[in-house]
Amino acid sequence: MPIVTPLTKLLGIRVPVVQGGMQWVGVPQLAAAVSNAGGLGILTALTQPSPEALRNAIRDTRKLTSKPFGVNITLLPSITPPDYAGYARAAVEEGVRIFETAGNNPGPIIKYLKDNKCIVLHKCTTIRHAKSAEKHGVDVLSVDGFECAGHPGEEDIGGLVLLARAVKELSVPFIASGGIADARGIAAALALGAAGVNMGTRFMATVESPIHQNIKDKIVASTERDTTHIFRTLHNTARVFKNKVAMEVVAIERRPGGAKFEDIRDLVSGARGRLVYENGDPDYGIWSAGIAIGLINDIPTCEQLLNTLETETEEIIGGLQGLVVSKSKL
Ligand code: NAD
Known part of the structure; x- marks a missing residue:
């Protein structure tokens, strides 16, 4: 029996799982595999070097799936500020309707x-930002706890409290993001009032993920203690894999007088991080990972992963119902 939520109904997907935007990872082969497996695959716009390249990536994805998929547009400080409006326009003109x-x-x-009648899922890390996004008319909020990979914001609120607050404060459906990589996390998110989940790091360790096998193996071998935060002192905190480069950045940030972005720019550049995924050296540059890395023990296909998540979530929800016993049976 499928799990039906406001998310599955709105997006026309079978499993309430979104593969969130991931720089250098959210490419056509992964997004299409997730969508074909019943979730929502997402292309990361900024992974493409230009809006025109995004158009080609969207066309490539369409050749691989007839199911719905989306495009991620992330607006954060960047070494070379991207043409966000150009990426959005290219995707809309290519017929993408989920962002x-x-x-x-x-x-x-x-x-x-x-204005172009798209469905917008907006990721945010505080209730304040979620409410502001509601006013802008978003359809779904992706409520991102401190456990997440990439940018968790500066307020450090874990998913358990953030989601319990979200269900009281928000009027549009929301999905849980950060710290989720297995069926227990999905069942917990649904219990907290979420309409589904967003997963990133879990999808990095799949057969269709475009990253080097060494990095997939590293993810499997790692524990929840293997991430760290960089950019704390610059108010652009990012949770990344705890490797030599990340520790060097943290050490520079902790120097007396602190660090300016220029002091760490060469160490943290996305262009260098990208090579980690290409050459398979986990220490070569900065790469994002959430603490859900401690829950990842295998490298399945997206289909195997989503089938397992679906079945196990149903079993967990069924098992929980067994906890409720009529007083007459006590
Ligand atoms: P980049 O090479 O421009 O920058 C590398 C890192 O440094 C990024 O985390 C960026 O936010 C940070 N940074 C850049 N300038 C900064 C400044 N002046 N002060 C503080 N921090 C600064 O990044 P990229 O790999 O080319 O990616 C482009 C942008 O897209 C980045 O902002 C990245 O974070 C963002 N992105 C994030 C996600 C996600 O899921 N979290 C997905 C896609 C893209």
Whole structure:
């Protein structure tokens, strides 16, 4: 029996799982595999070097799946500020109707997408930002706990409390993001009032993920203690894999007088991080990972993963119902 939620109904998907935007990872072969497996695959716009390249990636994805998929547009400080509006326009003109937005000052992009009748899932790390995104007209909030990979914001609120607050404060459906990689996490998110989940790190260790096998193996071998935060002192905190480069960045940030972005720019650049995924050296640059890395023990296909998640979530929910016993049977 499928799990039916406001998310599955709105997006026309079978499993309430979204593969969130991931720089250098959210490419056509992964997004299509997730969508074909019944979830929502998402292309990461900024992984493509230009809006024109995003058009080609969207066309490539369409050749691989006839199911719905989305495009992620993340607005954060960047070494070379991207043409966000150009990426959004290219995707809309290519017929994409589902978007994941994230980051700072998303209002104008959300307005453009809503004016073009798109469904917008907006990722945010505080209730304050979630309520502001609601005012901009987003359809779904992706409520991102401190456990998450990438940018958790600066308020450090874990998913358990953030989601319990979200269900009381928000009026649009929301999904849980951060710290989820297995069926227990999905069942817990649904119990907390979420309409589904967003997973990132879990999808990095799948057969269709485009990253080097060494990095997939590293993810499997790692525990929840293997991530760290960089950019704390720059108020652009990012949770990344705890490797030599990340520790070097943290050490520079802790120097007396602190660090300017220029002091760490070469160490943290996305261009260098990308090579980790290409050459398979986990210490070569910065790469994002959430603490859900401690829950990942295998490298399945997306289909195997989503089938297992679906079945096990149903079993867990069924098992919980068994805890409720009529008083007459006590
Ligand atoms: P990049 O090479 O421009 O920057 C590398 C890192 O440094 C990023 O985390 C970025 O936020 C940070 N940074 C850049 N300038 C900064 C500044 N002046 N002060 C503080 N921090 C600064 O990044 P990229 O790999 O080319 O990616 C482009 C952008 O897309 C980045 O902002 C990245 O975080 C974002 N992105 C995030 C996700 C996600 O899921 N979290 C997905 C896609 C893209």
